[in-house]
Structure formats: C-alpha cells, structure tokens
Amino acid sequence: MANSPHGGILKDLIARDAPRRDELAAEAEKLPAVVLNERQLCDLELIINGGFSPLEGFMNEKDYNGVCENNRLADGNLFSMPINLDLSEEEVKKTGIKAGARIVLRDSRDDRNIAILTVDDVYRPDKAKEGKLVFGGDAEHPAIKYLNNTAGDIYVGGKVEAIQRLMHYDYVGLRYTPAELRLHFEKLGWSKVVAFQTRNPMHRAHRELTVRAARQRQANVLIHPVVGLTKPGDIDHFTRVRVYQALMPRYPNGMAVLGLLPLAMRMGGPREAIWHAIIRKNHGATHFIVGRDHAGPGSNSKGQDFYGPYDAQDAVEKYRDELGIEVVPFQMMTYLPDNDEYKPVDEVPKDVRTLNISGTELRKRLRSGADIPEWFSYPEVVRVLRESHPPRNKQGFTIFLTGFTNSGKDAIARALNVTLNQQGGRSVSLLLGETVRSELSSELGFSREDREKNIHRIGFVASELTKSGAAVIAAPIAPFKSSRVAAREIVEKFGSFFLIHVATPLDVCEKTDKRGIYAAARKGDIKGFTGVDDPYEAPEGKEADLVVDLSKETVRTAVHQIVLLLESSGLLDQL
Incomplete structure (x- = not known):
C-alpha cells in the first residue's frame, strides 16, 4: 500500500x-x-x-x-x-x-x-x-x-x-489518526480498503451494500462515520456510534473496521465529495463509496435540490487518477422478501416483489413505537435507536405562554401544571415569569437587552428539561419576537415547542388588575412596563401554535385546548 x-x-x-x-x-x-x-x-x-x-x-x-x-x-x-x-x-x-x-x-x-x-x-x-x-x-x-x-x-x-492533540473522552479506542489507521491496516495485511462515509445510522441495506462493494473488489471495509459537525437535525453521534458498534459483529469475520472521523461537514456536495476522498486516501483507503447526492443538504424552500443526484460522483471521478482512490458508486439496495435477500435496485426484475422503509417512515415508527421489521434493521440496532428515540408520548416538550401581565397566562400555566401532573407519565416543570426573575435573573432589569437575556435563560433551562423528557410550562411576558424565536430554536433541538399567545386585550388586563400594578405604571412609579411605556410585539401569522383570550373563554377551556394540541401531536396518552 x-x-x-x-x-x-x-x-x-x-x-x-x-x-x-x-x-x-x-x-x-x-x-x-x-x-x-x-x-x-x-x-x-x-x-x-x-x-x-x-x-x-x-x-x-x-x-x-x-x-x-x-x-x-x-x-x-x-x-x-x-x-x-x-x-x-x-x-x-x-x-x-x-x-x-x-x-x-x-x-x-x-x-x-x-x-x-x-x-x-x-x-x-x-x-x-x-x-x-x-x-x-x-x-x-x-x-x-x-x-x-x-x-x-x-x-x-x-x-x-x-503542541498536543485535542482531548476526547468518548470512544477513545475508535479515534484513529491517519497514520494509526494505515499502520492498523498494515498489521492486518489489508492492501485494499473500501471506505464508507456516513452521518446517519446504518441498517441492513448499508451492511449489504458495503459487503458487496468489498467482495467485488476483494477488499476490506472501513466504516468511517463523521462525529464532528454534520447537518442540523442529524441524530447525535453517541447514538450513531452505538449503532455502528452493534452492527459490526454482523460483518463476516475480519472484513470491517470501525474508525471515527472528527470532521466538520459543510454539506458541499461535489466539492465535499472530492474533499472526503482526499481525507479517506490520507487514512489509507484505496476505494471510496460515493453516494447519490453525496454530502448534499437536500433542497431549498422552493423544493429545488442544491445539487444534481450524480454531481458528486462525477466530480470525484474527474480527479480519480490524481486522487489515487477509486470511486465506488453507491448502489441503492432493496429487499426481496421471497428470497430474504438484498439486491441492487437495477438488478431486480420488474415482476419481483420488493420491500423498503424510507427514512421518514422509520422516524415515524420510532416516534409511534410501531414495529421495525428485522429484514430492514437488526434487532440490536433498533434497540439502540429506541433507547435514544422514545415514542412521542414519552418525549419532552415545552409549552411557552406569552402575553401581557394579568392576561391570565400564569393562571393557565398553573392549571395546566395540575392537569399534566394528574395524568402522570413524565415530570412537569413550571417556570413562571416572577419565579424565574427572582431565582434565575434577579440581577437583570427591564431593558430590551436584559429582557432578552431573561428569555434566553428560560429557553436554556426549558431545553435541558425537554431533553430529559420532562413537560415544561413557561409563562414569561416575552414581549419581543426575536427572543421567542430564539427560545423555540434552542428547545426544538431536543423536543417539541408550542407557543401559546394569551391574547387577552390590554384594557381587560388593566381593568381586572387587583394588585394595582398597571395603575402604578400609569403614574410613573414603575418604569419599563410592557403595554404602558414598553412595547409588546404580539405574535403574528404562524408564530403562535395556539391563541387564547381569557376575555372570551375560561382558564379551563384554554387548558383543554392546549391538552388537545398536545394529544393531536402524539405527546400525551389519551386522558
């Protein structure tokens, strides 16, 4: 080599x-x-x-x-x-x-x-x-x-x-440098190595694809997944590596090695494919599997693909001699139930029955807890995925109520807290605006900057609780759209986020104020009061997932609407 x-x-x-x-x-x-x-x-x-x-x-x-x-x-x-x-x-x-x-x-x-x-x-x-x-x-x-x-x-x-290497604390035994991996191949006596790039979990079709590619070239296989930065929304690398580890014993004895690549992907399609080929050559691979739309980010908001399906393969093939690595085109594999085997799609006669499960369908089955057949993925792989992807009714979520002071958002939050605790099944955390102000943000004032810092802290706490599977009910005023959007973004990395606009009109909030807070603000005793001398950017369009108004409905009705929203999203067992 x-x-x-x-x-x-x-x-x-x-x-x-x-x-x-x-x-x-x-x-x-x-x-x-x-x-x-x-x-x-x-x-x-x-x-x-x-x-x-x-x-x-x-x-x-x-x-x-x-x-x-x-x-x-x-x-x-x-x-x-x-x-x-x-x-x-x-x-x-x-x-x-x-x-x-x-x-x-x-x-x-x-x-x-x-x-x-x-x-x-x-x-x-x-x-x-x-x-x-x-x-x-x-x-x-x-x-x-x-x-x-x-x-x-x-x-x-x-x-x-x-000066020194970067320090990693996870999967240390799988983190080979290029020189270490080349030496490993030399010790094993491998002269031909097919590298497989992945940023997703692997299933039976991927195993069949890589085994087929290796056997056709009398080579061995390097499973070389990216564990640096991948596409937003991808499954975390901890889960993926557990999947790869579970899959490795399914390879013929001595055929495959697993090594981790700390790469920050750019999702650059053809350019990225050439880059990946250079990286794999540096790690000792002689062949590289380049997939359809390799390292592509999908499509834009108009539904147009950023790259053509075979642009990446063409780009690597163009530099094949200079790269010194052979392109192995990714073959789409499909399952033939009558023969219990996988074959490339283009080798299957038209009248032969085939089965397949799309990525969307797989995610749906994981969310619902539905069966994932063994012909699609091995039981040990499914077990790992189910541990990291519990069904919807076991996942965490955040209910984020926004509205004027005395709009009724706190009353709705307390009543919803009781309702969800009564149902059971997950822990429930209540983050009321005044509680957060006293416990987390006591040093903050009411400038726009300080208000946004406060909402950022609420979003962070809610995201951590959501990640752990809790139901979170937050009820700050949150007067600015930018901070509400930021809160949604941080929570949705780990679970569902629902913005509830408690749209009780300002005059109603003021008339029913028994604590005299609005009166004090009107007199100038309280400065920077939302709705009096500070703005409130009401959610518009699709920003709010639900709008309630306590001048027209009761707290009980509002809570029921939120519960129905959660049930329709599959997040609650039927009450």
Missing part, C-alpha cells in the same frame, strides 16, 4: 520530539491566544493529524483563492474545500494579529493550548464569491448561511505547529 496521499506526503504535525513540544508549550504561555469554536477545532485536529494533508495550517489568501477558483492550492496540489481560521475584526485587533506574528490556538472546551500559528497573512475574503464557487451560490445553503451569519469577516492564514 502506498504511504503518501494523492502524490503528497502524509504529515502528522504532532509527530515531533518531546523537547520541541515542551519548547512550544512554554512559548505558548507568552503569546496572544485565539479560542477556537467547534468547527475550527475539528479543522485543526485534522490539520494536525494529517487528515487534511497536504495542508499544514489554515489557508493563506493565495491558497484560499486557488481552492475557491479551481480546487488547487497555490503549489498546485488538489484540494477542494477552503479551510479558514475566520475571526471577527474585534478579535484581530484585540490580539494584534498581523503577518509574521505568532498566536496560540486554544481549545474552547478545556482551555488547553493546542498549537501555535505563524501568521502568513490577514485578509478579508469575498464571501459572495466563496459561496458561489464552492457551494453554488444559493442563499439558503447551510454553508452559505454560516458564511454570512456566523463566520468571522477576517481570515488568518498560516502554518501551525502542534
């Missing part, structure tokens, strides 16, 4: 003598530091361990432009994805970053110094050009959204010198 990837030299930047690492560690303590986010850490790890070879650092402007424009580094080496250290202008000024400077790159998770970067240049990228050339230019593409909304406006290029 060749030891060098696509004509270059595999460079593990941590493979240096201990005294030199000690020198770098001592120097790092005196240098300005840049704390890396999760995506930058994923990139740095694969720069350091040789996964991104021939890269030896974050791209300078010449390399960046070459990659964007023609898939080439400045020295002519093939590389298809920009790998950038993006920073804000403020951070660049704060750390005094300029050409020739040395900065330490620090892990945000544990504050460890990982590497020293010697700055080649500091430049402002043309993000519109990058988005168009690399990802196709559609503003809805997740990578372009990241570029425009999250990535820093300044790129810093330069080579890195590794």
Whole structure:
C-alpha cells in the first residue's frame, strides 16, 4: 500500500520530539491566544493529524483563492474545500494579529493550548464569491448561511505547529489518526480498503451494500462515520456510534473496521465529495463509496435540490487518477422478501416483489413505537435507536405562554401544571415569569437587552428539561419576537415547542388588575412596563401554535385546548 496521499506526503504535525513540544508549550504561555469554536477545532485536529494533508495550517489568501477558483492550492496540489481560521475584526485587533506574528490556538472546551500559528497573512475574503464557487451560490445553503451569519469577516492564514492533540473522552479506542489507521491496516495485511462515509445510522441495506462493494473488489471495509459537525437535525453521534458498534459483529469475520472521523461537514456536495476522498486516501483507503447526492443538504424552500443526484460522483471521478482512490458508486439496495435477500435496485426484475422503509417512515415508527421489521434493521440496532428515540408520548416538550401581565397566562400555566401532573407519565416543570426573575435573573432589569437575556435563560433551562423528557410550562411576558424565536430554536433541538399567545386585550388586563400594578405604571412609579411605556410585539401569522383570550373563554377551556394540541401531536396518552 502506498504511504503518501494523492502524490503528497502524509504529515502528522504532532509527530515531533518531546523537547520541541515542551519548547512550544512554554512559548505558548507568552503569546496572544485565539479560542477556537467547534468547527475550527475539528479543522485543526485534522490539520494536525494529517487528515487534511497536504495542508499544514489554515489557508493563506493565495491558497484560499486557488481552492475557491479551481480546487488547487497555490503549489498546485488538489484540494477542494477552503479551510479558514475566520475571526471577527474585534478579535484581530484585540490580539494584534498581523503577518509574521505568532498566536496560540486554544481549545474552547478545556482551555488547553493546542498549537501555535505563524501568521502568513490577514485578509478579508469575498464571501459572495466563496459561496458561489464552492457551494453554488444559493442563499439558503447551510454553508452559505454560516458564511454570512456566523463566520468571522477576517481570515488568518498560516502554518501551525502542534503542541498536543485535542482531548476526547468518548470512544477513545475508535479515534484513529491517519497514520494509526494505515499502520492498523498494515498489521492486518489489508492492501485494499473500501471506505464508507456516513452521518446517519446504518441498517441492513448499508451492511449489504458495503459487503458487496468489498467482495467485488476483494477488499476490506472501513466504516468511517463523521462525529464532528454534520447537518442540523442529524441524530447525535453517541447514538450513531452505538449503532455502528452493534452492527459490526454482523460483518463476516475480519472484513470491517470501525474508525471515527472528527470532521466538520459543510454539506458541499461535489466539492465535499472530492474533499472526503482526499481525507479517506490520507487514512489509507484505496476505494471510496460515493453516494447519490453525496454530502448534499437536500433542497431549498422552493423544493429545488442544491445539487444534481450524480454531481458528486462525477466530480470525484474527474480527479480519480490524481486522487489515487477509486470511486465506488453507491448502489441503492432493496429487499426481496421471497428470497430474504438484498439486491441492487437495477438488478431486480420488474415482476419481483420488493420491500423498503424510507427514512421518514422509520422516524415515524420510532416516534409511534410501531414495529421495525428485522429484514430492514437488526434487532440490536433498533434497540439502540429506541433507547435514544422514545415514542412521542414519552418525549419532552415545552409549552411557552406569552402575553401581557394579568392576561391570565400564569393562571393557565398553573392549571395546566395540575392537569399534566394528574395524568402522570413524565415530570412537569413550571417556570413562571416572577419565579424565574427572582431565582434565575434577579440581577437583570427591564431593558430590551436584559429582557432578552431573561428569555434566553428560560429557553436554556426549558431545553435541558425537554431533553430529559420532562413537560415544561413557561409563562414569561416575552414581549419581543426575536427572543421567542430564539427560545423555540434552542428547545426544538431536543423536543417539541408550542407557543401559546394569551391574547387577552390590554384594557381587560388593566381593568381586572387587583394588585394595582398597571395603575402604578400609569403614574410613573414603575418604569419599563410592557403595554404602558414598553412595547409588546404580539405574535403574528404562524408564530403562535395556539391563541387564547381569557376575555372570551375560561382558564379551563384554554387548558383543554392546549391538552388537545398536545394529544393531536402524539405527546400525551389519551386522558
């Protein structure tokens, strides 16, 4: 087996003598530091361990432009994805970053110094050009959204010198560097290796596909799932790795190895496929399975696919000789119940009965607890998925009530709390506005900034409780749409979120106020009071999942409507 990837030299930047690492560690303590986010850490790890070879650092402007424009580094080496250290202008000024400077790159998770970067240049990228050339230019593409909304406006290029590896605490025995994996293959006597890229759980069809690909090429299999950053909404890597581990004994003895790849995916379709091929070649693979719409983010809001179904395969095939890795087209496998076997779709005669379960159907069955047949997935795999994906009536959710003071939202929240506790089945947590103010946000005032901080804290607590399977009832005023949207986004990572607008009119809220709070606000004794001298942005359109008005209905009726909403979503057993 060749030891060098696509004509270059595999460079593990941590493979240096201990005294030199000690020198770098001592120097790092005196240098300005840049704390890396999760995506930058994923990139740095694969720069350091040789996964991104021939890269030896974050791209300078010449390399960046070459990659964007023609898939080439400045020295002519093939590389298809920009790998950038993006920073804000403020951070660049704060750390005094300029050409020739040395900065330490620090892990945000544990504050460890990982590497020293010697700055080649500091430049402002043309993000519109990058988005168009690399990802196709559609503003809805997740990578372009990241570029425009999250990535820093300044790129810093330069080579890195590794001080130490990033520290991982999960699945340590499965985290091979490229050099370690190549050595492992050598020990096993493997000369041909088919790499399989995945960011989803694997089922019986995937096992059949990879076994078939290996046997046709007299090769072995590397199951090489991404455990860095994948597509938003994907199943977490802890669950996926447990699935892969459960599946491995189903391979013929000695055929397959499982290794984890700490990659931050960009969902870049053709460009990403070339990038993935380079990475797998660096890890010792000789063949690479490229799927239909490989690493594509799906379709935009108009239903238009970002990439063609075979664009990725064509892109890798174009550079096949230079990559030094053979493309294995992904074959769609289907189940033949009469023969109890899987075959590629294009090899099945028209009159032969077939069965299949789509990803949507699988998720539906997991949510409902319905049967998942053994012909589709192995029992041990289904068991892992059911542990991480309980049926809807066991999942957590958040009911978020918003409205004026004295609108009745607190009364609805208390009554709903009693109703859900009476039913049982899950814990119920009540987060009333005044309680949160006294217990979590006592130092905050009522400026817009402080109000949004308060709602952010409520959203965070609700998301953690939702993740644990609880029912959460929150009832802040939440006068601003932006903070309500943010709360929904953080909770929906872990469960369902329902916004209930308690639309009792302001004049009714004021007339029925027995505590005299509105009167005090009208006199000026209370400043920044929502509805009096502070605005309330009422939910419009589809923002609210339910609208109730206690000037027209009772608390009991409002609670019943919320219960019906939960039941219709499958979140409650029938009362």
